[in-house]
Amino acid sequence: MISLILFGLLALLLLLSVPIAISLGIASTIALIVSGKVSGSYVPQGLVTSIDSFPLMAVPFFILAGDLMGQGGLSQRLINVGRMFFGRYTGGMAIIAVVTCIFFAAISGSGPATVAAVGAILLPAMARDGYKPSFSSGLVACSGSLGVIIPPSIPMVIYATSANVSVSKMFMGGVVPGLLIGFALIAYAWLQSKKDGQKPGDYRPTGREMLAVLNDAKWALMVPVIILGGIYGGIFTPTEAAAVGVIYGLVVGTFVYRELKLKDLYKIFAGSALTSATIMLIVGTATIFGRALAIEGVPMMLADFITSAVDQAWLLLLAINVILLIVGTFIETIAAIIILTPILLPLVTALGVSAEHFGIVMIVNLAIGMITPPVGVNLFVASRVSGLSLETVVKGAITPMLVMIAVLLVITYVPALSLALPAFFGM
Known part of the structure; x- marks a missing residue:
């Protein structure tokens, strides 16, 4: 009865x-009130505790870092x-979109942040x-999900904590699967662009021009080296790395490239705050939704059904993949990891x-959940930065x-795709 209220009301809304x-939020609150299993303060407390997390x-730090790096x-x-x-x-621009998302994934650790930073420049x-x-919007939304597969990855930290495994091993295990998905999306981008009649670009840089571009980009290319090197070297945590990214983006954008003006900071901080608030509200209400499912015993019923x-x-x-793909459409990634692991x-x-290995499979499943409605966070971010309707973005994300x-x-x-690299480095 409660599950019907939960899903039925969500679908109606x-x-x-x-x-x-x-x-x-509404579906979860009404379902919990009808069930009578929790007190009236459960929902507001849950909204606070769900985002009261150091990882x-x-x-928000990575979103701000992405905005600062973009501006x-x-x-x-x-x-x-x-x-x-x-x-x-x-399809050069489409390929560049995927490649840039792969590179930015090694900076952000967040799918929405990757979509926001890359989409704001490349979609126009x-x-x-x-x-x-x-x-274009669907491709960027899907490529942005690499932000939680290629390290550093916040969901991997959450999984490692829940499963009591090494964070570093999880990070290393995500490299090959993330690159494999990236290459597959590049192939799709090329084939679809060719099908759509996109002409090859006429950009043929000389050797001197290539060196000039690389020299100009050296400070940007150093970002993943600093962030990942700091994390793997034990200098700082992923959250601290995000803060370092903010400072680095601010200093380089203001004093090195000199494209970031002080008068622009208010707009950048306000925009980042709005994007962060939107995402955090989704995280909070999705976590309540997941907890409502747990209270009703839905995950346990699924487990019993699977084992039988x-x-x-x-x-x-195969069965778990199907379940995780379905769960990812309704439950925010971190909440799903905490509940289902x-x-x-x-x-x-x-x-x-x-x-x-199971952790990588779960992360990839839930990364796909970031591009499946109704809780497809990347879709909402892509819609926001592109100015397109959610329906348009969803249509482009299907293939x-x-x-x-x-x-x-x-x-x-x-x-072996998930385990060979950690084994090679003796993890």
Whole structure:
């Protein structure tokens, strides 16, 4: 009964075009009130405690860092490097979008931050070059999800804590799967651009021009070196790395590239605060929604159903993939990890699946959840930065999402993709 209220009311509110955060909050609140299992203060307390997290603090910092880098010229120089290497090919701008998202993922640790930073510059440029708005916005939304797969990744930190595994091993395990998804999206971008009749670019830089572009971009190219080097070297945590990124972007944009003006700071800080507030409200209400599901025992019922239906590792992984893809459409990534890891991890480890491999599979599944409505955070960010309707962005994200699901199956059934690199470095 309560589950019907929860999902039925959410579906109704979404059909009425009520904002996703408000829909999740209303559905969860009414369902919890009807159930009578919690006190009236549960929802407001949950909204506060769900975002009262040190790792989660990295999200607004990375969003601000991305905005500062975008306004300060760092993101533009990364794009210039991508254009130098890929601008001559069919679909060059689309390929550059994916490549820049891969690079920025190693800076941000956040899917929404990656979409915001890259999309703000590239989506207008792709529109000027004649790319379909739905294609370009959907591609950036999907590519932005690499922000939680390629290290540093906030959800990986949450999973490592929940599963009691090494954060560094999880980070290292995400490199190959993240790059594999990136290459698959590049192939899709090239094929779709060719199908749409995009002409090859005419940009043919000389050797001197290439050196000039690389020299101009050296401060931007140093960002992932500083952030990842600091994290792997034990100098600072991912959250602290986000704060370092803010300072670095501010200093380089203001005093090195001199494209960031003091008069622009208020607008940048206000815009970052608004984006962060939107995302945090979704995180809070989605967490309440997930807790309502847990109170009603929905995850436990799913676990019981799975164990009674399958007894082989490959079937169990397939079933879990399906469940996680469905869960990712309704529950925010961090909430899903916290709720489902204690339930699903014992099931897979009992059949010989390593906790680290399962963690990568879970992260990739939930990264896809960032581009599936109704809780597709990347879709909302892409819609916001592009000025397009959510329906337009969703339409463009369908095909690249299917590409990501195909790669997910490869990652699921080839554990070496997640485990070989950590093993090589003795982790």
